[in-house]
Amino acid sequence: TVTLVNGEFTDKISVLDRGLHYGDGVFETIRTHQRxxxxxxxxxxxxxxxxxxxxxxxxxxxxxxxQRDIQKLWQKHVFDIGMLKIILTRDGHGRxxxxxxxxxxxxxxxxxxxxxxxxxHEIQGVTIGFASKKISSNPxxxxxxxxxxxxxxxxxxxxxxxxxxxxxxxxDEKDFLIEGTCxxxxxxxxxxLLTPDLVDHGIKGIIRQSIIQGAKKLGIPCYxxxxxxxxLKQADGxxxxxxxxxxxxxxxxxxxxxxxxEVKQLQIYLKSIxxxxxx
Numbered sequence: 569t570v571t572l573v574n575g576e577f578t579d580k581i582s583v584l585d586r587g588l589h590y591g592d593g594v595f596e597t598i599r600t601h602q603r604x605x606x607x608x609x610x611x612x613x614x615x616x617x618x619x620x621x622x623x624x625x626x627x628x629x630x631x632x633x634x635q636r637d638i639q640k641l642w643q644k645h646v647f648d649i650g651m652l653k654i655i656l657t658r659d660g661h662g663r664x665x666x667x668x669x670x671x672x673x674x675x676x677x678x679x680x681x682x683x684x685x686x687x688x689h690e691i692q693g694v695t696i697g698f699a700s701k702k703i704s705s706n707p708x709x710x711x712x713x714x715x716x717x718x719x720x721x722x723x724x725x726x727x728x729x730x731x732x733x734x735x736x737x738x739x740d741e742k743d744f745l746i747e748g749t750c751x752x753x754x755x756x757x758x759x760x761l762l763t764p765d766l767v768d769h770g771i772k773g774i775i776r777q778s779i780i781q782g783a784k785k786l787g788i789p790c791y792x793x794x795x796x797x798x799x800l801k802q803a804d805g806x807x808x809x810x811x812x813x814x815x816x817x818x819x820x821x822x823x824x825x826x827x828x829x830e831v832k833q834l835q836i837y838l839k840s841i842x843x844x845x846x847x
Contacts (some may be wrong), residue, residue, distance in 0.1 A: 572637050572678040580652040581675065587657030590665060593674070594618035594817065599683065599812050600650045605638070606842050610774045615654060624638070624658050625671050635739070639679050651683040651812055655715070677801035685813060690835070693819035693827055694734035694808070698797075699723045703738045703746045705768045713771060723749045735808055737800075742770055745795040751808040751816070752776040756828055757799060760789035775809040775838070782837040788830055807831050815836055 571579040586592035596611040605611075612631070621628045634654070641652075655677040660668045701723045707715075719738075727736045727749055735748045745764050747753060752773045754763045761783050766772050783790035800806070805828040806818035815835045817827040 569830060570641065571642055571681045572676070573709060574676050575633065575637055575640065575721070581657075581677065585656065585657050585675065585717055586597060586660060586667070587675070591714060592622070592667070593624070593655060593657035594622065594653045594717045595713050597811060598652045599685075600648075600652060601842060602648060603642075605652060607774045607778070610777075611654075611811075614661070614713065614774070615656065615680055618714065619656055619674065619710055622658070622714065623667075623670050624656060624674050628672065630673055630676075634676055639674055641680055649682070649684055651681055653677075653679040653681075655679070657715070681774065689734060689816045690803070690814060693817035693825075695732055695820040696735045696806075696808070696818055697733040698737050699726055699736035699749065701726065701738060703740050703769050704722060704830055705740060707768045710766060710768050710770065711772045720749055737821075739797065742794075743797060745797070745800065748808055751810045751813065754779065754790075754807050754809070755795065755800060755803040756805040756830055757803045760791060761830070762793050762795055762796055764789055765792045773809065774811050775814065778838060778841065779809060779815070779834055782841075785799055786830075786833055786837060788833075794829045804828060805831060807834075 571577070573579070573581055594615055596615045598608065598611045599606045616626050616631070656674040657677070658667055658674055659672040684792045701719060703719055723736055723738055727733060730736070735751060737748055737753060738746050740746055745753060746766070747764065748771045752763065754761050763776065763780070764770065770847070780790050800821065801823065806821060808818065815831065815838060817831050818825055819827065820841050
């Protein structure tokens, strides 16, 4: 693991940092393949949008510093396959929830690690279950990759105790499907793809958006919708996705599911645009 904090090779940051005290910041996790950041611009755009929503100052000068940090890391410490996590935390050490200065330049934290995707899960599929934890409705923070992830932490601890499962699905207070502990969800039902409407909850993943676009190009109808648990039981197939894993077909959730040809088509499509990004 290699870490950069504000352009320096270190893993130390002030104990007064607002990211530590309040989760006052945003992050992105980006997969690397053949020494390239996959979907780099999409991730950086979402990082900037999240910071702007939280009134964290991200200037053009700051983005230039961030790019310089990435290049500095790349010059010495890049693996063929890995993952880069970028964290921005609001600077300012004043006491209380309200930031002392909204124009302060945020702290930049970069963490780079080797990462190998699980090809068995990608090819053979996974078994998943239902989390007991409900996702809270919060339209103000929906879609933002902020640092407050305690609901996902609680659900991930539950997942760790269910040794037969590789992921758990989370629902909201109305029992509509939202996401996995760290993944977006798609299901194939009545000859169309459905994925949860994430207006009030969850994260609109970069791979989720690529799949929506890919389905359109492949002629597969795809819609965002409120999905009840009963629809899952009727579905012809399910799959999960995120930026590190790609697409994981689901082969069991209370009942067995086949790996549909449409899922394989989308896996091939996703791999093709990743290979194009690596050229």
